[in-house]
Amino acid sequence: MEHPDHPFTELFEQLGLASDPASIKRFIERHAPLPEDIPLHEAPCWNEGQAEFLREALDEDADWAEVVDHLDTSLRKS
Template identity: 75%
Template sequence: MEQPVHHFSELFEQLGLPSDAASIERFISRNSPLPPNMSLSEAPCWNEGQAELLREAVQEDADWAEVVDHLDASMHKQQ
């Protein structure tokens, strides 16, 4: 059984955030780079529910894990 493939915009929808390309780019620009030792789910830009979704996606290697890893890399990258 194949794992569903989620797009970056779908993750932002799951997080309750605007999911168009310009909004995603603005969000990442405003909230990054994160310190190298800070996990994505610990970033101050998330509310408790958003942080939990991100944490669980990685811990459970859920079908969201790959796109969460992409967001993690984007938020840690130096602008």
């Protein structure tokens, strides 16, 4: 099954966050680095709905999984 591509900005919109490049950069700078032992959806920066969306996207290998992986990688960089 082919997954549609979602831009990084669209993921931030889906999460209810500001999605312009400067806001995304600030969000990542503010919340990175996320420790390796904390799953992305358990990071303290998410509300319950956001955490559930991120967990389901990865657990179900949903069409959002690739861009959620990108977010995970971005938040783990120091």
